[in-house]
Amino acid sequence: MNDTGIEIPLAGNWFTEVCDAHGTAFSLRITERLTEVKTAWQRIEIFNTTDFGKLMVIDGCVMLSSRDNFIYHEMMAHPALFIHEQPQNILIVGGGDCGTLREVLRHASVETAVQVEIDEQVTRLAEQYFPELCESNNDARASLQFKDALQWVKNADAESLDVIIVDSTDPIDPAEGLFSELFYRDCWQALRPGGIIVQQSESPILHMNILREMHHAMATAGYTAVKTLQFPQPVYPSGWWSATLARKGEMFTGYRQKEATEKPFETHYYNAEIHTASFAMPSFFLKELST
């Protein structure tokens, strides 16, 4: 049994995340639990695994492992930043492990990258257990703020941001408000024309209801175009994940392909071919969104 009384397939040296609503579970073999911190918002655990490096878990859900977080972080940052003509002012909502921030700061055009994470402990634990993700935290362009991002965006100057990256937990407390039309409207106000919001949008095979609602809410909030990309993410439910982008006042008509091809920094998943490919969506996805 876990905290919520759900029977879990766990024995011995395994951490298991049960996806009760979908009858699946994913396990990583662990050698030890390094720490457990209860904060005002959530319970954060760090484990050592035998094959995936360190593992961060929040309220029983896998957040990231050392081994495969590169896919998620690169795909949350680079597609949006290579679509925007000149991304200068970036907001990261959540993202406390700082992996997305690190990818954002690889872009020379970026002048400011503000990260607004509600729970400072996520960042403090990332600094300790995932130092490689935090290597750009002292970049002069970065600002780490530990606040409620809903309020931060509501109070942001109109047309002051180029890209907003919503790198949050699943759409339940405390992240539920980040999946609402109201929040998307506040983001729309804060974005300059041509600005892009990109948000992690769960698994195409498990969470089509969330994806449909997100597309609807973003369109209703005033964005001109909404588009979803897909990528593998082995440690998340179903191993298959997505991010959804919406743009203010412009369609998605391409990206800075030459710059993406000749980018002066290394990536492990993202490249120019992957950029284009990630926007190709399965037939069932297209069909379900069109109904």
Add this chain to the structure above:
Amino acid sequence: MNDTGIEIPLAGNWFTEVCDAHGTAFSLRITERLTEVKTAWQRIEIFNTTDFGKLMVIDGCVMLSSRDNFIYHEMMAHPALFIHEQPQNILIVGGGDCGTLREVLRHASVETAVQVEIDEQVTRLAEQYFPELCESNNDARASLQFKDALQWVKNADAESLDVIIVDSTDPIDPAEGLFSELFYRDCWQALRPGGIIVQQSESPILHMNILREMHHAMATAGYTAVKTLQFPQPVYPSGWWSATLARKGEMFTGYRQKEATEKPFETHYYNAEIHTASFAMPSFFLKELST
């Protein structure tokens, strides 16, 4: 503990496949085990799951679920068949659940589709528990043979086949020989010029050693071009899978895009955009194959 003495994270109503070499496990919640059959080659089990329909397991490894097998079967069949200019004579090696055969027979150009599966019980159980996958088994173009495919291919007429689809289990007994240079040479002999072999090639993030060896063995066996495509497969280790294609006497320079776009049959994952996209591979994959 499972049969091999490996500690597994299993309790109660879950079927769990442990990927011991990589420290991961995947579980599906089950309501009952419908049958267990021990054959000369392997142990086959069928379960009812709460959310993924029926589940077939061979020697403790997930083969397919009702819910997500469409991705694998479509991606094993349609990319190769839409690359070939006029696929008429097809061989399926393994593929006993008949899902790949069903997809192959959707192509009007196909005149013969021979399926050579070593274990007849796989097909008999598929007919019983996955009848939707077997709906084309009585197609006049189909021939189901229960034999050793290694011998079958060795004895095949030279230049008698257009596409060979190797839809086998992992590269251990009884499928180990299907991942060898010798087998690829026999396939090369049996293929017409322009012919294509396509083989399931495991997980890009877990099995780069197998992928590297397969590329090397196919190139050494005489194929002119070798190319890997990727797709999600939630019930397989890491949720991320691949297929590798090799072509006799021709490069991979495109596909019948118009026919793929206007195909007269329905697919749930594959479409023309996915076709192109699936061949875009991550930076780490390209780097590891180039060394």
